[in-house]
Amino acid sequence: xVAGVCAGIAEYFGIDPVIVRVVAVGLVFAAxxxxxxxxxxxxxxxxxxxxxxxxxxxTATVVGAVALVAAFVSLSSVWRGNFGGWHWTGPFVSLxxxxxxxxxxxxxASGEAPSAGGARDVLRRAGFGLALLAVCxxxxxxxxxxxxxGGGAIVAGAVIVAGVWLVAAAFVGxxxxxxxxxxxxxxxxxxxxxxxxxxxxxxxxxxxxxxxANQVRDAYRLGMGRLVVDLRDADLPVGDHRMKVDLxxxxxxxxxxxxxxxxxxxxxxxxxxxxxxxGSGGVDVDWQxxxxxxAGTTRLVVDGxxxxxxxxxxxxxxxxxxxxxxxxxxxxNAACIGGSRG
Amino acid sequence: MGSRRPDxxxxxxxxxxxxxxxxxxxxxxxxxxxxxxxFAPLVCAxxxxxxxxxxxxxxx
Numbered sequence: 376x377v378a379g380v381c382a383g384i385a386e387y388f389g390i391d392p393v394i395v396r397v398v399a400v401g402l403v404f405a406a407x408x409x410x411x412x413x414x415x416x417x418x419x420x421x422x423x424x425x426x427x428x429x430x431x432x433x434t435a436t437v438v439g440a441v442a443l444v445a446a447f448v449s450l451s452s453v454w455r456g457n458f459g460g461w462h463w464t465g466p467f468v469s470l471x472x473x474x475x476x477x478x479x480x481x482x483x484a485s486g487e488a489p490s491a492g493g494a495r496d497v498l499r500r501a502g503f504g505l506a507l508l509a510v511c512x513x514x515x516x517x518x519x520x521x522x523x524x525g526g527g528a529i530v531a532g533a534v535i536v537a538g539v540w541l542v543a544a545a546f547v548g549x550x551x552x553x554x555x556x557x558x559x560x561x562x563x564x565x566x567x568x569x570x571x572x573x574x575x576x577x578x579x580x581x582x583x584x585x586x587x588a589n590q591v592r593d594a595y596r597l598g599m600g601r602l603v604v605d606l607r608d609a610d611l612p613v614g615d616h617r618m619k620v621d622l623x624x625x626x627x628x629x630x631x632x633x634x635x636x637x638x639x640x641x642x643x644x645x646x647x648x649x650x651x652x653x654g655s656g657g658v659d660v661d662w663q664x665x666x667x668x669x670a671g672t673t674r675l676v677v678d679g680x681x682x683x684x685x686x687x688x689x690x691x692x693x694x695x696x697x698x699x700x701x702x703x704x705x706x707x708n709a710a711c712i713g714g715s716r717g
Numbered sequence: 718m719g720s721r722r723p724d725x726x727x728x729x730x731x732x733x734x735x736x737x738x739x740x741x742x743x744x745x746x747x748x749x750x751x752x753x754x755x756f757a758p759l760v761c762a763x764x765x766x767x768x769x770x771x772x773x774x775x776x777x
Binding site: 527528530531532533534535537538539540541542543544545546548550551553554557558561562564565566568569570644645658659 | 732742752755757
């Protein structure tokens with residue numbers, strides 16, 4: 376279309392360029408995947424007259440440099456203690472991740488510059504790539520689950536062993552094929568660690584409706600799923616009641632009576648906090664909403680620890696409460712001094 | 718008898734992955750608290766270093 380990518384691909388596979396162009400246009404409407412693939416191919420596939428050994432190396436250099444710049448920019452916000460910088464660095468780095476993932480698979484899985492070949496060669500490469508991706512998927516899921524289940528040390532040890540293996544193999548010819556599986560094991564485990572996700576509390580939906588104050592627990596815990604604690608019938612007496620909510624992945628909903636003042640603090644690895652119409656979202660969310668109750672009223676002090684998902688406190692029925700609705704709800708907490716203004 | 722030059726991408730990737738694994742281990746033991754604000758640029762640096770090493774090696 377612009378850079379002759381479609382024609383080049385058609386020539387490579389020995390098919391009509393019109394077919395490739397139609398597929399490319401169709402992929403543009405698949406969340407822009409076609410555009411990304413087109414740009415990647417434009418950058419990666421060497422020109423007809425180029426030395427095929429030069430272009431991929433230069434492209435990898437540029438991409439690597441961009442990644443390091445992104446890392447530096449993002450780290451600088453951490454050094455300044457300005458985590459709010461993630462409002463713009465977060466999406467930027469995410470886009471870099473997506474681009475790097477696509478380019479990385481190309482380089483690491485093939486290990487060779489684009490070159491012509493017969494149908495058998497193409498099938499062989501495709502089969503190898505699919506098998507490698509399947510192994511990587513298994514490693515990624517297994518590593519993430521093992522880390523969430525408390526086996527983080529074992530997974531970290533396996534990552535270190537893979538790294539040492541790569542270093543040793545570098546002196547006897549290299550083992551580049553191991554890079555991708557090692558990353559597949561390491562990165563999801565890192566995400567789970569960064570989000571502090573734990574599935575120790577079990578998996579599934581849990582709903583608690585205590586009918587008296589003495590049935591209210593000090594802590595509610597769930598590994599993965601939806602946790603609902605409905606306190607409307609608990610009839611909490613005047614005074615402070617502290618409650619810990621620990622959720623690995625999913626949504627935790629606390630339903631409180633309107634005459635209860637709610638003070639809350641929470642850490643969310645990735646997701647949001649929504650407390651009676653107020654809230655915050657993003658990655659590494661540290662929420663603090665310290666409230667004092669009016670005289671003669673009940674105060675619920677919530678301490679949340681959410682890996683990935685949402686912590687919501689609402690007056691609504693949990694069956695009708697939807698994810699994300701809490702932050703759009705009308706401000707509440709009228710039982711606190713200062714009401715919704717805090 | 719000539720000495721074989723190490724494969725740079727494997728060497729760099731190996732070292733970077735060892736560092737990454739060490740960070741995960743330290744986080745698990747509680748020696749540090751890994752968060753997304755540090756994890757994301759760490760991943761960028763990891764992948765960037767590997768791609769740079771791959772790019773700097775001329776393909777035969």
